[in-house]
Amino acid sequence: MTIHTVVNGRPHDLDVAPHALLLDVLRDTLDLKGAKRSCDTQVCGACTVLVDGLAVSACTYLAVEADGRSVLTVEGLAEGESLHPLQRAFVEAGAVQCGFCTAGMLLTAKAMLSEHDRPTRADVLHYLRGSLCRCTGYRKIVDAVLAAAETRS
Amino acid sequence: MSARPLRVVGHPVPRVDAIEKVTGRARYVTDLTVPGMAHAKVLRSPYAHARVTRVDVTRARARPGVFAALAGADLTWCDPYYGPAYRDRPVLAIEVARYEGEPVAAVAAVDEATAEEALELVDVDYEPLAAAMTLEEALAPGAPLVHAGQPPAGHFADLATLRPRPGTNVCHQFQFARGDAAAALAGADVVVEDVYRFPPVQHVALEPHAVVAAWDETGALTLWASTQNPYSVRVELAKMFDVPLARIRVVVPHLGGGFGSKTYAKLEPLAATLARAAGRPVRLAASIPEAFQTVRRCASRVAARAGFRRDGTLVAVECEADYDVGAYADIGPRVVQKGTYTATGPYRVPHVKLDARAVYTNTTPGGAFRGFGVPQLAWALESLFDTAADRLGRDPVDLRRQNFLAHGEEFAPGDTPIDGKLEESLGRAAEAIGWMQAPAAGRGRGVAAMLKASVAPSVSEAIVRLHADGSVTVLASAVEMGQGTRTVLAQIAAEVLSVPLARVTVVQPDTAVTPYDQTTSSSRSTAMTGRAVQVAAEDVRDQLLAIAARHLGVAARELALAEGAVVAPARRLTYAEALALNFGMTGGELIGRGVIAPGRTAAPLGGSTPFWEMAVGAAEVSVDEETGAIRVERYVSVADVGRAINPLLLEGQDEGGVVQGLGHTLLEEMLYADGHLLNGTLLTYRVPRADDAPEDLECRFVENADGSGPFGAKGAGEGSLIPVSPAVANALARLTGVRLRDLPLSPERVWRALRARSPRA
């Protein structure tokens, strides 16, 4: 099936099998390796990308569903060399350790910020329920998200 | 050296790999593509214990797109066994499958889908055997034997003295005694004793194990592997394939978490074997459920007794510790030995008797996991300490303080003297949690302390290169798995050589390029690899000073390095200038070498730890008495780290350690029933989420620059995890009067205990 999709602002016409998962198309066809396969069951959030601004688990999402939609991966978060405020906050707050969850955390936080002008800690925790990190203990991630929200407002 | 202020070391600089990680550019093994690469899938035993009477891969091999299909019996062209303690683990099951999930056959094909389909064409006949699933079952008279006969020793130097008990499932017994514990206990005023259990838990590194293996046209093997021990993997493969070490190259990109799960060879032998059979590179990427079938923490049952004098002096400790090491020993025997050796924790105990057994069962092999056997014993001893405090009518903080080993005191005769001040950690933790003030209604507080040795003897080597433009390359084989070692090593080199951090590049571990490093585990990288980098950088520094002295006609002792230049009282020579003068052209570099190899000692384990990792945890909890659900409201961790090379990263390590510790304390347990693992996926195995982390979590450090590592640093990162379970359980006991001995402190377990205390009217 041919799909037309915009990935990180760039249009693509892609020929994908109906059973192709968005995660594999992003990683293998478009060489966007930022989204990771981990739990493969929509629990951990390592494969999170935004489709029309909404967070989805790319590991359990058919690529054909991206037809006519725009996809944002972590590679599309910065504008050129200028990091997104969330990325900057993650760097400065020490919210990154092994980095395997980082893309998912950033994109989930971005989706959250698009809905909350002034998010509370509870808002952040609510959104991050489905994003696992085994390294940081979460504290610096939550702090980074709140700091980025602060910078923006 | 002058005591000038540190410019880079000690500062909370962001990690050097942060940008690549937040932009998605950091590469992990599964992100790599090698031309011609085939994809592997593994067929695993559905039985906990079964005779494998037939494996027929003919149909799988004939399937279009399949390059290789292997069963254990096919592996006649290599030594199919590996393992660091015992070489007891076959690459693919040979005649017997010893746990559910053991690899029985494997396929390499043009893509993962073809490989997976080909697995369905593998015909296997199993004859189920009686299985020993628990310590009790494995130790019972007449228990099914997981292994028959004695397996050959592995390559781990410390384990030359492995003592299996033939005819039983005990694959190693470790005994240690000092004084006369029995007599001391008989004479003690108060003796406390109990049996404590620690469940099997999995690391759940978000990146499951992954390898790409490629044999080249000359017969050399290259692997890109998610391993914490590239050099250990190299040894295993050299033995298996009878290839010189120099012909095996192990490259380690970023790791998506390790926590011990990626120590020693895991999937590398299978990937290398398949690549050889397929005649092309092979990628083998495990899933999370397969990680549950690869390694886990050794579960334990610890019977501990401690005797005190009425004045609170601890006089004796006795422990019988049985660890469930699963179907293959992996590094389990050393986990058992090393964990048990420090069973007495950071306390002065004149009379000690320790008896530990590593026990095979028909479950996922147990191996290293953050804490390396110590959490299991600290769970027992630190819980007992509070029981003793109650019996003695003493404050638990006070009783611990009274019995701490003092700075400079030998842990055991011939072993490393205590290099920290635990009373300072305890004092700060107690103060931060408000120990002297009563907690709010419905809250209880508890403390626990820990002491852990690092692996010894061990070796770390490093090379530091100063280039013609004054930039620096650090070659070292400490693996970056999230803990920040690449940043810390860069900071150390930048500090010694007086260059900005951005001028230092730390090369990813590659056994063909970066020098020997024993292992990235045991909290050793900062202290050992970091020290090697420091020495190598100092070697470069000394060469620079000599060059400058020669060209400036000034004595080297009057020179110093500052801001990328050698500075004399009246002159300044940039590194570029110094190198140009030295080589008579632009080109050429200075190479520094650092080797840290303390060697064997007379200490009981054959080596003396380079530092003691010491920490204290303090928890404040509440409990929903109707459901048994515990909430950790506040947690304070204080670690004695000597010096925090990077306080930001160290704080992150300890915060992560606390929350990981809360996982096995409150939530995690691999549950088996009828020979099957019930919860080997993240849908059913619950690790801590963001909302499980205490909102009030403080991680602090004691810094007295008294460590043997660079700038007085010691290792850190495991210390914060180990006190969590007993601190929480002690808090629960003080709040409710209920003492729990089995982890995790799940709501149901707590609820049962509360109900047993006060039956519902």
Place this chain on the structure above:
Amino acid sequence: MLRPFTLHRPETADEACALLARLGEDSAAYAGGTELLLMMKLGLLRPRHLVDVKRIRGFGEIGLESHLGPRGPSPATAGGANSEGTRLTIGAAVTHRAVERSALVGARCPLVGSVARHVANVRVRNVGTVGGNLAFADPHSDLATLFLTLAASVELVSPRGRRELPLADFVRGPWETARASDELLAAVRLTPWAGDTAAAYVKFGVHERPTLAVAAALRLDGPVGAGRRGGDRIVDARVAVGCVGPKPERAAAAEACLRGASVADLEDAARAASDIAAAGVDPADDLYGSADYKREMVAVFVRRALGIAAARARGVAPATRFPHAVVA
């Protein structure tokens, strides 16, 4: 890893049903895929045809009584008082996220929107659908339990026509429904509570999916909530318990003993009702816990849900901070 399949994208329910009828067991209806694709990846299901129902007209809509035409009031006017008997229809392909954000749901069945906000995680909510959730009959589903208190029924379409079935009859057991293989779940219909109703939904558990869930709704003899005090006597009560047994169930006997009680003094009645509810469940020992623990937790959380609903009825802020519990 997914096995290859053919993806069909019918635009009408008739077309979809014809496909399901023709392809039979080899096919599966597909909407969000959060359950279906998961089961397919795990190898538990292997359909060779997926029939995407998201393009069927009306399947993605929320409306009053019939979702097939936009006859309901516009969201702007939806805040008015409920007209008795007007049912809320949620199309099978409506995502949890759309339910959470729907003004119509917020006005007619506000608790449904609040519960939708806590289904699984944000990614599942963005993609997963109400229809998929009900059709899979996962015993740990949030929605089915809540919907039982809203007199829910499901609309099934097939080449043989349409039929409406009470949700209680539709869900037969774990992963088992009354849906025939050529039938398609088109929508769920909810009967909003009367205006004098206060309610609560509580789920509890440490795993990814809840160990137990309780929905409780109390209809009073007068207005409820802050500033509208007047109702005190319970004239009708609905209690449903999910996740602990093979399927979610209403606790009719517990409901009965709540009628006539005062929300200002509910403790005894709530305790009695929760004990009855606990006695009525059929839990099993599994990795979520032992049967006796789950039974006891039913008692605890039915009581707590009733307490929260009663507090809401009285316009008092209830205590909702329970570890490992989510209160909606």
